[in-house]
Amino acid sequence: MTSTPTFFRPLLAAVVLLLIDLPIFAQKSFILSHVDRRGYLNISVGSNLPMNDFLSKNNEDVMPRETMVRGQAFQVQAGYRLTRHWGVVGSLTHCINPTNTNLILRQAEAAGYGSNWQTNAKLWNCTSLMAGPYVTFSPGRWMLDVRLQGGYALVLKPETVMNGDILSLPMEIKSTSEERGGLSAGIGTSIRYKVGRNIALGIHADYVVTKAKFENLQKVVTLTDIMISEQIQRQSFGGSLNVGAGVCFLF
Numbered sequence: 001m002t003s004t005p006t007f008f009r010p011l012l013a014a015v016v017l018l019l020i021d022l023p024i025f026a027q028k029s030f031i032l033s034h035v036d037r038r039g040y041l042n043i044s045v046g047s048n049l050p051m052n053d054f055l056s057k058n059n060e061d062v063m064p065r066e067t068m069v070r071g072q073a074f075q076v077q078a079g080y081r082l083t084r085h086w087g088v089v090g091s092l093t094h095c096i097n098p099t100n101t102n103l104i105l106r107q108a109e110a111a112g113y114g115s116n117w118q119t120n121a122k123l124w125n126c127t128s129l130m131a132g133p134y135v136t137f138s139p140g141r142w143m144l145d146v147r148l149q150g151g152y153a154l155v156l157k158p159e160t161v162m163n164g165d166i167l168s169l170p171m172e173i174k175s176t177s178e179e180r181g182g183l184s185a186g187i188g189t190s191i192r193y194k195v196g197r198n199i200a201l202g203i204h205a206d207y208v209v210t211k212a213k214f215e216n217l218q219k220v221v222t223l224t225d226i227m228i229s230e231q232i233q234r235q236s237f238g239g240s241l242n243v244g245a246g247v248c249f250l251f
Contacts (some may be wrong), residue, residue: 037198037250038081042190044204046244048073048095048126053209053238063235068124071097073242075204079134079145089147090131093206093242097124099158116165122158122177126240128184128208129153141194143202146187153184155212155237172222175232182212182237192248200248205241212237 048071072095079089099121109117130151137144159177163170188206195201217232 038087039251040079040192040200041249041251042075042077042202042204042246043248044075044077044202044244044246046073046075046204046242046246047071048097049241049243050097051207051239051241053236063238066100066103068097069100071095071124073244075206075242075244075246077204079147081136085135085137087134087136088131089134089145089149091129091149091206093126093128093130093208095124095126095240095242097126099124099160101160104160104162117162118164119160119162121160124158125156126210126237127154128186128210130184130186130208143190143192143194143200145190145192147189148187149206150183150185152181153208153210153212153237154179154181155210157214157217166223169224172220174220174222176216176218176220178214178217180212180214180237182210184208184210188242194250198250200250201245202248203243203245205243207239207241209239210237 050066050068050070073093074095075091075093077089077091079087081087101119101121104119104121105117128151130149132147132149134145134147136146156179157177160175162173165171186206186208188204190202190204192200192202213234213236214232215234217235219230219232221228221230
Protein backbone atom coordinates (compact mmCIF):
# COMPACT_ATOMS: atom_id res chain seq x y z
CA MET A 1 0.00 0.00 0.00
CA THR A 2 1.43 3.41 -1.05
CA SER A 3 1.73 5.99 1.72
CA THR A 4 1.34 9.75 1.25
CA PRO A 5 4.72 11.54 0.94
CA THR A 6 5.61 13.51 4.05
CA PHE A 7 5.94 16.85 2.26
CA PHE A 8 2.37 16.50 0.87
CA ARG A 9 0.76 16.20 4.30
CA PRO A 10 1.01 19.93 5.33
CA LEU A 11 -0.26 20.94 1.89
CA LEU A 12 -3.16 18.53 2.12
CA ALA A 13 -4.05 19.81 5.60
CA ALA A 14 -3.97 23.43 4.35
CA VAL A 15 -6.29 22.59 1.45
CA VAL A 16 -8.75 20.85 3.76
CA LEU A 17 -8.79 23.82 6.16
CA LEU A 18 -9.29 26.20 3.24
CA LEU A 19 -12.25 24.20 1.97
CA ILE A 20 -13.77 24.26 5.44
CA ASP A 21 -13.22 28.01 5.91
CA LEU A 22 -14.43 29.12 2.47
CA PRO A 23 -18.16 28.64 3.20
CA ILE A 24 -17.76 30.41 6.56
CA PHE A 25 -15.93 33.34 4.93
CA ALA A 26 -18.53 33.54 2.14
CA GLN A 27 -21.34 33.53 4.68
CA LYS A 28 -19.67 36.29 6.72
CA SER A 29 -19.10 38.42 3.62
CA PHE A 30 -22.74 37.95 2.59
CA ILE A 31 -23.99 39.02 6.02
CA LEU A 32 -21.66 42.05 6.27
CA SER A 33 -22.47 43.18 2.75
CA HIS A 34 -26.15 43.39 3.72
CA VAL A 35 -25.65 45.09 7.11
CA ASP A 36 -27.01 48.62 6.71
CA ARG A 37 -25.62 51.31 8.99
CA ARG A 38 -26.67 54.92 8.46
CA GLY A 39 -24.08 56.58 10.69
CA TYR A 40 -20.33 56.38 11.09
CA LEU A 41 -17.50 57.82 13.16
CA ASN A 42 -13.99 57.87 11.67
CA ILE A 43 -10.80 58.32 13.68
CA SER A 44 -7.70 58.57 11.51
CA VAL A 45 -4.08 59.71 11.49
CA GLY A 46 -1.85 60.43 8.54
CA SER A 47 0.19 63.02 6.66
CA ASN A 48 -0.45 66.64 5.78
CA LEU A 49 1.08 67.78 2.49
CA PRO A 50 1.30 71.58 1.98
CA MET A 51 0.00 72.65 -1.43
CA ASN A 52 -0.73 75.85 -3.32
CA ASP A 53 -4.23 77.30 -3.46
CA PHE A 54 -5.50 75.99 -6.78
CA LEU A 55 -8.86 77.72 -6.23
CA SER A 56 -7.32 81.21 -6.16
CA LYS A 57 -6.85 83.31 -9.30
CA ASN A 58 -4.17 85.44 -7.63
CA ASN A 59 -1.39 83.60 -5.82
CA GLU A 60 0.92 86.58 -5.37
CA ASP A 61 0.29 86.89 -1.64
CA VAL A 62 -0.38 83.19 -0.97
CA MET A 63 2.26 81.34 1.02
CA PRO A 64 3.91 78.78 -1.26
CA ARG A 65 3.95 75.14 -0.29
CA GLU A 66 7.73 75.45 0.18
CA THR A 67 7.16 77.51 3.35
CA MET A 68 6.52 74.33 5.34
CA VAL A 69 7.23 70.64 4.90
CA ARG A 70 5.14 67.50 5.25
CA GLY A 71 3.65 67.03 8.69
CA GLN A 72 1.04 65.02 10.57
CA ALA A 73 -2.74 65.15 10.38
CA PHE A 74 -5.24 63.92 12.97
CA GLN A 75 -8.93 63.76 12.06
CA VAL A 76 -12.25 62.88 13.68
CA GLN A 77 -15.14 62.67 11.24
CA ALA A 78 -18.80 61.77 11.70
CA GLY A 79 -21.50 61.31 9.08
CA TYR A 80 -25.13 60.27 8.84
CA ARG A 81 -26.89 59.04 5.72
CA LEU A 82 -30.31 60.63 5.20
CA THR A 83 -31.27 58.75 2.03
CA ARG A 84 -29.88 55.73 0.22
CA HIS A 85 -26.88 57.65 -1.12
CA TRP A 86 -26.89 61.16 0.41
CA GLY A 87 -26.03 62.33 3.89
CA VAL A 88 -24.35 65.03 5.99
CA VAL A 89 -20.81 64.91 7.40
CA GLY A 90 -18.74 66.95 9.84
CA SER A 91 -15.03 66.79 10.60
CA LEU A 92 -12.47 68.16 13.03
CA THR A 93 -8.91 68.12 11.68
CA HIS A 94 -5.65 69.17 13.33
CA CYS A 95 -2.42 69.44 11.33
CA ILE A 96 1.16 70.02 12.49
CA ASN A 97 3.87 70.98 10.01
CA PRO A 98 7.57 71.79 10.54
CA THR A 99 8.88 74.99 8.99
CA ASN A 100 11.08 74.64 5.93
CA THR A 101 14.29 76.00 7.46
CA ASN A 102 16.30 75.17 4.33
CA LEU A 103 14.20 77.69 2.39
CA ILE A 104 14.89 80.36 5.03
CA LEU A 105 18.63 79.72 4.85
CA ARG A 106 18.61 79.91 1.05
CA GLN A 107 16.77 83.23 1.18
CA ALA A 108 19.33 84.62 3.65
CA GLU A 109 22.21 83.53 1.44
CA ALA A 110 20.55 85.00 -1.68
CA ALA A 111 20.05 88.33 0.13
CA GLY A 112 23.75 88.44 1.04
CA TYR A 113 23.15 88.32 4.80
CA GLY A 114 26.60 87.10 5.81
CA SER A 115 27.38 83.44 6.51
CA ASN A 116 27.45 80.66 9.14
CA TRP A 117 23.70 80.72 9.51
CA GLN A 118 21.72 78.59 11.92
CA THR A 119 17.97 78.65 12.20
CA ASN A 120 15.37 77.70 14.77
CA ALA A 121 11.67 77.51 13.96
CA LYS A 122 8.63 76.17 15.77
CA LEU A 123 5.75 74.21 14.25
CA TRP A 124 2.87 75.37 12.09
CA ASN A 125 -0.53 74.45 13.54
CA CYS A 126 -3.86 74.39 11.73
CA THR A 127 -7.20 73.30 13.19
CA SER A 128 -10.31 73.21 11.00
CA LEU A 129 -13.95 72.47 11.73
CA MET A 130 -16.05 71.76 8.64
CA ALA A 131 -19.37 70.25 7.60
CA GLY A 132 -21.28 69.55 4.42
CA PRO A 133 -23.03 66.96 2.24
CA TYR A 134 -21.63 63.64 1.09
CA VAL A 135 -22.63 60.93 -1.36
CA THR A 136 -21.93 57.28 -0.62
CA PHE A 137 -21.98 53.97 -2.49
CA SER A 138 -21.80 50.52 -0.88
CA PRO A 139 -20.85 47.66 -3.21
CA GLY A 140 -20.76 44.66 -0.91
CA ARG A 141 -18.48 45.16 2.10
CA TRP A 142 -16.91 48.25 0.53
CA MET A 143 -18.06 51.82 1.13
CA LEU A 144 -17.02 54.76 -1.06
CA ASP A 145 -17.75 58.35 0.02
CA VAL A 146 -17.23 61.69 -1.71
CA ARG A 147 -17.80 64.84 0.37
CA LEU A 148 -17.83 68.61 -0.05
CA GLN A 149 -17.31 70.65 3.13
CA GLY A 150 -16.98 74.21 4.33
CA GLY A 151 -16.22 75.77 7.69
CA TYR A 152 -13.65 77.69 9.70
CA ALA A 153 -9.96 77.15 10.44
CA LEU A 154 -7.46 78.59 12.90
CA VAL A 155 -3.84 78.78 11.70
CA LEU A 156 -0.75 79.51 13.81
CA LYS A 157 2.32 80.71 11.93
CA PRO A 158 5.40 80.05 14.09
CA GLU A 159 8.21 82.39 15.00
CA THR A 160 11.49 81.84 13.15
CA VAL A 161 14.92 82.92 14.33
CA MET A 162 18.17 82.92 12.36
CA ASN A 163 21.64 83.55 13.79
CA GLY A 164 24.78 84.17 11.79
CA ASP A 165 27.48 86.73 11.26
CA ILE A 166 28.35 89.44 8.76
CA LEU A 167 31.86 90.87 8.67
CA SER A 168 32.54 88.93 11.91
CA LEU A 169 29.66 90.75 13.66
CA PRO A 170 26.82 88.68 15.19
CA MET A 171 23.51 89.07 13.43
CA GLU A 172 19.99 87.84 14.19
CA ILE A 173 16.93 87.84 11.94
CA LYS A 174 13.60 87.10 13.58
CA SER A 175 10.14 86.86 12.03
CA THR A 176 7.22 87.13 14.42
CA SER A 177 4.46 84.57 14.91
CA GLU A 178 0.78 85.24 14.37
CA GLU A 179 -2.48 83.30 14.76
CA ARG A 180 -5.25 83.92 12.28
CA GLY A 181 -8.62 82.40 11.47
CA GLY A 182 -10.48 82.21 8.20
CA LEU A 183 -13.02 80.38 6.12
CA SER A 184 -12.06 76.96 4.81
CA ALA A 185 -13.44 74.69 2.12
CA GLY A 186 -12.51 71.22 1.02
CA ILE A 187 -13.32 68.18 -1.06
CA GLY A 188 -12.53 64.66 0.08
CA THR A 189 -13.08 60.96 -0.38
CA SER A 190 -12.98 57.83 1.78
CA ILE A 191 -12.79 54.12 1.05
CA ARG A 192 -13.83 51.82 3.88
CA TYR A 193 -14.07 48.05 4.25
CA LYS A 194 -16.33 46.34 6.77
CA VAL A 195 -14.52 43.90 9.04
CA GLY A 196 -17.43 43.51 11.46
CA ARG A 197 -21.03 44.52 11.95
CA ASN A 198 -20.00 47.82 13.54
CA ILE A 199 -16.35 48.17 12.54
CA ALA A 200 -14.66 49.14 9.28
CA LEU A 201 -11.14 50.09 8.25
CA GLY A 202 -10.64 53.00 5.90
CA ILE A 203 -8.34 55.37 4.06
CA HIS A 204 -9.20 59.04 3.57
CA ALA A 205 -7.98 62.02 1.53
CA ASP A 206 -9.05 65.68 1.77
CA TYR A 207 -7.88 68.75 -0.12
CA VAL A 208 -8.56 71.84 2.01
CA VAL A 209 -8.10 75.55 1.28
CA THR A 210 -8.02 78.08 4.13
CA LYS A 211 -8.42 81.85 3.70
CA ALA A 212 -6.43 82.99 6.73
CA LYS A 213 -4.51 86.25 6.12
CA PHE A 214 -1.42 87.25 8.09
CA GLU A 215 -1.19 91.05 8.12
CA ASN A 216 0.89 91.97 11.18
CA LEU A 217 4.04 89.99 10.56
CA GLN A 218 7.33 91.70 11.39
CA LYS A 219 10.92 91.00 10.48
CA VAL A 220 13.40 92.20 13.08
CA VAL A 221 17.10 92.39 12.12
CA THR A 222 19.61 92.85 14.96
CA LEU A 223 23.28 93.60 14.24
CA THR A 224 25.23 94.04 17.49
CA ASP A 225 23.37 96.99 19.09
CA ILE A 226 21.49 98.06 15.96
CA MET A 227 17.88 96.87 15.54
CA ILE A 228 15.81 97.33 12.38
CA SER A 229 12.17 96.28 12.12
CA GLU A 230 10.11 96.13 8.93
CA GLN A 231 6.63 94.97 7.96
CA ILE A 232 6.35 91.74 5.99
CA GLN A 233 4.05 91.78 2.99
CA ARG A 234 0.58 90.42 3.75
CA GLN A 235 0.39 86.69 3.15
CA SER A 236 -2.44 84.18 3.00
CA PHE A 237 -2.46 80.54 4.01
CA GLY A 238 -2.87 78.26 1.00
CA GLY A 239 -4.03 74.71 0.59
CA SER A 240 -3.11 71.31 1.98
CA LEU A 241 -3.77 67.65 1.26
CA ASN A 242 -4.53 65.37 4.20
CA VAL A 243 -4.08 61.64 3.61
CA GLY A 244 -4.71 59.18 6.43
CA ALA A 245 -6.01 55.83 7.57
CA GLY A 246 -7.88 54.62 10.61
CA VAL A 247 -10.82 52.84 12.14
CA CYS A 248 -14.50 53.56 11.49
CA PHE A 249 -17.31 52.80 13.95
CA LEU A 250 -20.66 52.11 12.25
CA PHE A 251 -23.99 52.75 13.92
